[in-house]
Amino acid sequence: MAHEHGEHRHGEHRHSEHRHGEHHGHFHGSTDIDWGAMAPLLESQAELFAPLYEQVMAWLAKEAAEPGLIVDAGSGPGVVSCMFAEAFPGARVVAVDGSEPLLERARARAARLGLGDRFATIAGELPDVLDELDYPADLLWAGNSLHHMGDQRAALTAFAERLAPGGTLALLEGGLPARFLPRDIGIGRPGLQARLDALQEEWFARMRAELPGSVAETEDWPALLAAAGLKPTRTRSFLLDLPAPVSDRARAHVAATLGRVRESLGDAVDEDDRATLDRLLDPEDEASVHRRKDVFVLKAHTVYTAVRTS
Numbered sequence: 656m657a658h659e660h661g662e663h664r665h666g667e668h669r670h671s672e673h674r675h676g677e678h679h680g681h682f683h684g685s686t687d688i689d690w691g692a693m694a695p696l697l698e699s700q701a702e703l704f705a706p707l708y709e710q711v712m713a714w715l716a717k718e719a720a721e722p723g724l725i726v727d728a729g730s731g732p733g734v735v736s737c738m739f740a741e742a743f744p745g746a747r748v749v750a751v752d753g754s755e756p757l758l759e760r761a762r763a764r765a766a767r768l769g770l771g772d773r774f775a776t777i778a779g780e781l782p783d784v785l786d787e788l789d790y791p792a793d794l795l796w797a798g799n800s801l802h803h804m805g806d807q808r809a810a811l812t813a814f815a816e817r818l819a820p821g822g823t824l825a826l827l828e829g830g831l832p833a834r835f836l837p838r839d840i841g842i843g844r845p846g847l848q849a850r851l852d853a854l855q856e857e858w859f860a861r862m863r864a865e866l867p868g869s870v871a872e873t874e875d876w877p878a879l880l881a882a883a884g885l886k887p888t889r890t891r892s893f894l895l896d897l898p899a900p901v902s903d904r905a906r907a908h909v910a911a912t913l914g915r916v917r918e919s920l921g922d923a924v925d926e927d928d929r930a931t932l933d934r935l936l937d938p939e940d941e942a943s944v945h946r947r948k949d950v951f952v953l954k955a956h957t958v959y960t961a962v963r964t965s
């Protein structure tokens with residue numbers, strides 16, 4: 656079993672010292688992410704997406720029937736790690752992440768849910784920190800974490816090496832950008848979310864380019880899983896479809912997500928669209944996402960699986 660959390664080696668902000676000084680395009684400021692500060696957003700997001708993760712886990716159970724050890728690589732605050740522990744009651748779950756403050760929340764959540772005796776954490780830089788695992792994983796899950804690693808091909812190879820024979824690697828990457836609003840919302844220029852998505856793609860490309868050891872990679876995940884020595888098995892996309900009118904929780908998530916988009920894109924967003932975003936985020940405004948009736952959540956996540964055959 657993995658070493659318990661006392662043995663973590665690295666803290667936050669592991670990327671900062673490696674960042675290039677150079678900025679691309681019209682973005683200003685850093686793409687370095689303060690993961691500890693992201694805790695509330697990561698938690699509200701994963702909680703809202705619980706119905707989607709339940710489907711993912713039922714689907715994974717067909718491949719990894721009774722895993723003894725599940726490793727959640729890049730677990731963040733452990734919402735999904737705890738769902739794994741609940742979905743696979745015979746398994747121990749080890750949540751691995753670079754942010755100790757997030758892992759602290761993961762341990763607190765597991766304890767609260769009565770899962771503490773089957774739950775451990777390891778803090779440190781992926782993929783190397785996986786050396787601290789004492790046993791190979793029957794199921795290694797990497798949910799929206801691989802794309803934060805500079806060399807994704809090398810990380811996948813290291814993940815694959817940590818699998819038990821017959822073990823499954825499950826990768827959540829790609830999918831479709833979320834939609835929260837109709838194309839025409841009666842304020843500003845129609846198509847706001849599509850324009851924000853295009854800017855986020857640029858931000859993402861810059862974020863990847865600025866990661867330490869960044870390697871450009873064609874994102875053909877099954878091909879990369881095969882190159883890591885695994886046998887790609889299945890690909891499926893899962894939908895979260897919360898039509899209007901949404902719950903307060905979904906509304907709060909939409910507001911938090913758009914708030915973060917506005918913050919990270921800054922003045923890359925044109926003036927008209929910034930004015931629209933300001934109205935959408937102003938709780939006093941009737942047209943805001945806090946009050947308008949047409950807010951919804953529609954999002955697709957894609958999961959790729961591959962098995963270690965020898």
Ligand SMILES: C[S@@+](CC[C@H](N)C(=O)[O-])C[C@H]1O[C@@H](n2cnc3c(N)ncnc32)[C@H](O)[C@@H]1O
Nearest residue numbers: 690701729730731752753754780781798800803
């Ligand atoms: C977008 S969050 C996803 C969290 C969680 N898997 C979920 O879906 O809710 C990415 C997580 O990966 C972690 N992470 C990113 N790069 C890492 C690295 N090189 N080593 C360890 N953790 C890393 C971050 O700290 C963060 O918690």
